[in-house]
Amino acid sequence: MTVLETNLAGLELDNPVLSASGTFGSGWEGRQFSDLSTVGGLVSKTVTLKPRPGNPPPRILETPSGMLNAIGLENKGSEVFLRDSLPRMQELAESGQKDGKRGPRVIVNLGGSTAELVELTKRFCAAGVDALEINLSCPNVAHGTRSSTDPALTEEVIAAVKSVATVPVFAKLTPNITDVVPIAVAAHRGGADAVTLINTLVGMAVDWRRKKPVLGNTTGGLSGPAIKPVALRIVYQVRAALPDLPIVAVGGAHSAECVLEFVCAGASAVQFGTSLFSDPTLMVRVVNDLRDHLGEADTSIHELRSAMHESAARISTPGGASR
Amino acid sequence: MQSRVHVMQKLRDLGGGAYAVEVDGPIPETGPGQFYMLRTEKRWPVLLPRPFSLYDRGGDGSWGSFLVKPIGDGTRAICDLKVGEKLVVTGPLGRTFPTDVDNPICIAGGVGLAPFLLLARSEAAAGRKMRLLFGGRNRDALSGMEDFQDISTVFPSTDDGSHGFHGMVTGLLDELLVSGAVKEGETVFCCGPDPMMLAVADLCEKRGLRCFLSLESYMACGYGVCNGCTVKVKGERFKGWPYSKTCIEGPVYEACELVHDESH
Ligand SMILES: Cc1cc2nc3c(=O)[nH]c(=O)nc-3n(C[C@H](O)[C@H](O)[C@H](O)COP(=O)(O)OP(=O)(O)OC[C@H]3O[C@@H](n4cnc5c(N)ncnc54)[C@H](O)[C@@H]3O)c2cc1C
Ligand SMILES: Cc1cc2nc3c(=O)[nH]c(=O)nc-3n(C[C@H](O)[C@H](O)[C@H](O)COP(=O)(O)O)c2cc1C
Ligand code: FES
Numbered sequence: 001m002t003v004l005e006t007n008l009a010g011l012e013l014d015n016p017v018l019s020a021s022g023t024f025g026s027g028w029e030g031r032q033f034s035d036l037s038t039v040g041g042l043v044s045k046t047v048t049l050k051p052r053p054g055n056p057p058p059r060i061l062e063t064p065s066g067m068l069n070a071i072g073l074e075n076k077g078s079e080v081f082l083r084d085s086l087p088r089m090q091e092l093a094e095s096g097q098k099d100g101k102r103g104p105r106v107i108v109n110l111g112g113s114t115a116e117l118v119e120l121t122k123r124f125c126a127a128g129v130d131a132l133e134i135n136l137s138c139p140n141v142a143h144g145t146r147s148s149t150d151p152a153l154t155e156e157v158i159a160a161v162k163s164v165a166t167v168p169v170f171a172k173l174t175p176n177i178t179d180v181v182p183i184a185v186a187a188h189r190g191g192a193d194a195v196t197l198i199n200t201l202v203g204m205a206v207d208w209r210r211k212k213p214v215l216g217n218t219t220g221g222l223s224g225p226a227i228k229p230v231a232l233r234i235v236y237q238v239r240a241a242l243p244d245l246p247i248v249a250v251g252g253a254h255s256a257e258c259v260l261e262f263v264c265a266g267a268s269a270v271q272f273g274t275s276l277f278s279d280p281t282l283m284v285r286v287v288n289d290l291r292d293h294l295g296e297a298d299t300s301i302h303e304l305r306s307a308m309h310e311s312a313a314r315i316s317t318p319g320g321a322s323r
Numbered sequence: 324m325q326s327r328v329h330v331m332q333k334l335r336d337l338g339g340g341a342y343a344v345e346v347d348g349p350i351p352e353t354g355p356g357q358f359y360m361l362r363t364e365k366r367w368p369v370l371l372p373r374p375f376s377l378y379d380r381g382g383d384g385s386w387g388s389f390l391v392k393p394i395g396d397g398t399r400a401i402c403d404l405k406v407g408e409k410l411v412v413t414g415p416l417g418r419t420f421p422t423d424v425d426n427p428i429c430i431a432g433g434v435g436l437a438p439f440l441l442l443a444r445s446e447a448a449a450g451r452k453m454r455l456l457f458g459g460r461n462r463d464a465l466s467g468m469e470d471f472q473d474i475s476t477v478f479p480s481t482d483d484g485s486h487g488f489h490g491m492v493t494g495l496l497d498e499l500l501v502s503g504a505v506k507e508g509e510t511v512f513c514c515g516p517d518p519m520m521l522a523v524a525d526l527c528e529k530r531g532l533r534c535f536l537s538l539e540s541y542m543a544c545g546y547g548v549c550n551g552c553t554v555k556v557k558g559e560r561f562k563g564w565p566y567s568k569t570c571i572e573g574p575v576y577e578a579c580e581l582v583h584d585e586s587h
Contacts, residue, residue, distance in 0.1 A: 030548065277549055
């Protein structure tokens with residue numbers, strides 16, 4: 001293994017730097033600013049079986065060190081995605097498949113009911129994606145978060161998807177619950193190959209002059225640096241409870257240092273979301289910075305993964321109730 | 324398209340609290356209405372970059388400027404830059420005003436003036452004087468007007484009557500229609516606050532003028548990946564989809580493409 005390589009449930013990645021769902025389109029839009037062939041993977045916006053127009057505007061608002069969004073999973077549906085967007089993601093992936101590199105992995109994020117997810121899984125596995133991420137946690141659609149706040153439902157959905165999947169399946173979970181660990185346990189039991197932690201935190205903003213919520217959907221999901229401590233805490237807790245379940249961390253990452261922090265806490269890969277809005281070239285720079293940092297510290301992603309847990313095990317057991 | 328660090332070279336006071344923030348090149352060729360996402364390289368007090376039209380550009384792209392009026396933390400940080408400090412500039416982004424319209428009537432309110440200077444220059448180069456209707460609360464609010472004086476025909480209007488036409492730009496437009504300076508069937512390009520654009524679009528429809536608006540939507544990414552900047556639309560171009568991303572399918576829309584929703 002090179003210093004940057006990492007492995008997600010058998011899916012090998014050139015490096016742990018991925019885009020986060022819904023924050024980088026299909027990667028194609030960003031390629032005009034920098035050569036994306038060196039990033040570890042690209043995750044699509046959530047694709048649903050049928051088109052979804054999304055929520056009424058205003059849909060976004062900046063908040064201190066973060067932003068609220070209530071996009072409502074706007075997407076043109078799986079048919080259009082398979083025709084227009086997937087080939088572009090795959091073309092970007094191929095551009096990186098040289099000199100022994102695997103190129104950016106193509107990960108498609110799916111949303112919908114259990115039956116729809118099963119259908120989508122079949123279609124996307126047949127289309128040759130590298131992995132699937134199941135969005136169990138969108139805070140901006142009716143009943144969106146239910147499946148990832150209920151352990152039985154989480155297990156059922158993931159088991160159904162796994163029964164037809166031919167590629168690794170990641171379950172993307174919500175932080176909007178007192179304890180994420182039982183949900184991660186349920187996803188694991190359902191057969192999830194990895195968990196993606198975390199989706200956005202539900203919040204809202206008020207326009208007191210107009211006596212109205214600012215967002216068209218009333219509430220929205222909080223993302224950006226403001227939520228990084230929450231994401232780190234949840235990654236740490238889930239890793240402590242389930243040492244064998246690979247974790248994809250997401251929430252507020254904005255530098256190579258952030259990647260290394262998440263890796264120490266237990267992640268195998270890290271997604272970049274909101275920070276790509278201010279800098280479409282960020283991921284490529286982070287890959288280079290990671291190489292420098294790891295070189296200076298004479299370590300590797302593989303060695304660093306969960307490093308904190310190994311030292312913590314010698315000192316004390318992590319917080320949280322016993323399970 | 325590029326995302327580059329540029330050096331601030333000059334801050335020119337345009338009056339009324341607005342500035343032309345000039346940066347070094349290269350600034351790519353940019354169509355009227357196209358914009359850039361800006362943030363200061365250091366001490367950017369907010370998270371997301373902010374969208375600005377390109378105001379002016381050296382013919383060879385060796386410099387460019389943005390018209391910025393401080394209204395919040397982001398715009399203030401840009402205007403607080405000292406010469407030699409740096410700005411991260413991403414663009415050009417978005418669609419231009421239609422380029423096949425000869426001699427459009429341009430209507431601006433406040434910082435909505437920004438997309439029209441380069442247009443006035445190219446019209447002047449083609450031997451025409453662009454008509455600019457420029458509205459503000461008072462004389463002070465007409466920041467940047469002097470830059471247009473020699474190359475275009477400026478029709479100012481102020482709400483308080485302190486300069487030019489006394490009233491709103493729509494009243495001024497009506498007067499110009501009566502005087503014959505503007506004729507039915509001509510095309511209007513408009514950029515300014517939403518209520519003004521709504522009123523202009525309304526009047527254009529009533530008077531048989533074609534009308535294009537450049538929207539100043541709240542944006543996060545500016546390059547089409549966040550789906551945050553959408554407006555409600557109708558018409559052919561959108562193939563039945565009810566929303567459009569202003570950063571890539573706009574910011575310029577024909578007025579008849581937009582659906583006005585009173586709820587927000
Ligand atoms: C395509 C485009 C081109 C633009 N060109 C220019 C330009 O050339 N010159 C210029 O000065 N400005 C321009 N703007 C507007 C400019 O981007 C906003 O004024 C800026 O983002 C405000 O940032 P801030 O941090 O200073 O204010 P904030 O703190 O973000 O906001 C201050 C106040 O203004 C309101 N506000 C912020 N952004 C907007 C907006 N886009 N529409 C309506 N209200 C808003 C907020 O709700 C708040 O009340 C343009 C916008 C777009 C979309
Ligand atoms: C504008 C926006 C749209 C998003 N859309 C999706 C989506 O479609 N599916 C999904 O699983 N997560 C979506 N997310 C959540 C992100 O993938 C990520 O989990 C979250 O933003 C936290 O990471 P960040 O702080 O790095 O942005 C979206 C986030 C934002 C800001
Ligand atoms: S501002 Fe992000 S899609 Fe338009």
